[in-house]
Amino acid sequence: xxxxxxxxxxxxxxxxxxxxxxxxxxxxxxxxxxxxxxxxxxxxxxxxxxxxxxxxxxxxxxxxxxxxxxxxxxxxxxxxxxxxxxxxxxxxxxxxxxxxxxxxxxxxxxxxxxxxxxxxxxxxxxxxxxxxxxxxxxxxxxxxxxxxxxxxxxxxxxxxxxxxxxxxxxxxxxxxxxxxxxxxxxxxxxxxxxxxxxxxxxxxxxxxxxxxxxxxxxxxxxxxxxxxxxxxxxxxxxxxxxxxxxxxxxxxxxxxxxxxxxxxxxxxxxxxxxxxx
Ligand code: C2E
Ligand code: CA
Ligand code: CA
Ligand code: CA
Numbered sequence: 117x118x119x120x121x122x123x124x125x126x127x128x129x130x131x132x133x134x135x136x137x138x139x140x141x142x143x144x145x146x147x148x149x150x151x152x153x154x155x156x157x158x159x160x161x162x163x164x165x166x167x168x169x170x171x172x173x174x175x176x177x178x179x180x181x182x183x184x185x186x187x188x189x190x191x192x193x194x195x196x197x198x199x200x201x202x203x204x205x206x207x208x209x210x211x212x213x214x215x216x217x218x219x220x221x222x223x224x225x226x227x228x229x230x231x232x233x234x235x236x237x238x239x240x241x242x243x244x245x246x247x248x249x250x251x252x253x254x255x256x257x258x259x260x261x262x263x264x265x266x267x268x269x270x271x272x273x274x275x276x277x278x279x280x281x282x283x284x285x286x287x288x289x290x291x292x293x294x295x296x297x298x299x300x301x302x303x304x305x306x307x308x309x310x311x312x313x314x315x316x317x318x319x320x321x322x323x324x325x326x327x328x329x330x331x332x333x334x335x336x337x338x339x340x341x342x343x344x345x346x347x348x349x350x351x352x353x354x355x356x357x358x359x360x361x362x363x364x365x366x367x368x369x370x371x372x373x374x375x376x377x378x379x380x381x382x383x384x385x386x387x388x389x390x391x392x393x
Contacts, residue, residue: 160380
């Protein structure tokens with residue numbers, strides 16, 4: 117038994133070593149990617165549940181690695197956070213989004229507000245607001261066109277500070293969405309204290325709403341809660357018509373998910389905005 121315990125330990129430490137090495141090389145690659153402009157922004161439409169119109173879109177980062185191909189944000193964002201590179205990545209996304217909005221406006225195209233994900237580390241940085249405001253100013257884009265999506269990990273240990281940051285952001289005209297609602301440690305106290313505009317119900321609740329009565333009840337309660345608090349409520353990860361029908365019936369405001377569109381490159385999103393689905 118002793119022998120096996122030792123082997124287990126060795127196995128464990130070896131795999132840890134491999135993992136650390138791997139994130140180290142991704143970290144180096146992220147630095148290169150920032151230098152060589154390898155990041156792109158895709159857009160996923162947010163649709164008015166009642167009319168099917170595109171009312172907004174979420175900006176989602178994409179990384180086309182020169183050798184490894186597309187690396188999903190779920191892999192490299194956590195590594196960027198640990199490496200202290202998330203602020204730079206956030207600036208890249210905000211810059212690309214505001215330049216894109218500026219181009220559309222110059223072309224006289226129809227535009228909609230865009231949501232940007234802000235990681236917990238990025239949100240608590242003192243220069244977040246100054247950075248965002250100056251990026252938008254450079255492109256001459258109003259902060260009212262931008263919604264910032266935050267998760268509960270942003271405020272878990274810093275409620276007072278986060279309340280201040282949100283107040284300041286709202287003074288500038290930004291909107292604030294609470295992402296992945298219902299997962300993690302989100303509590304009703306937070307809803308009362310944070311002056312947010314939008315609640316995004318996490319995909320894990322939506323996935324089985326048509327089969328699982330509990331998920332249906334939770335989702336419908338969250339929708340009612342949001343309505344009572346005067347918040348826009350968005351369902352994430354809607355993939356089929358039955359889910360859409362149920363969410364409409366429950367009074368959900370907006371829908372985001374593969375049913376309407378995956379996140380798509382700029383040009384494709386532009387076409388969707390022009391022509392609809
Ligand atoms: P998130 O903010 O919850 O983004 C929604 C994710 O769900 C996206 O994955 C999107 O492609 C996916 N999704 C949307 N609709 C559906 C659906 O109907 N079915 C399924 N199965 N998935 C759907 P993505 O783009 O891979 O992003 C993963 C996560 O990476 C995001 O989760 C967010 O936490 C993070 N992320 C993405 N872009 C950024 C960024 O620019 N900045 C930061 N800080 N984080 C980002
Ligand atoms: Ca999000
Ligand atoms: Ca989400
Ligand atoms: Ca174009």
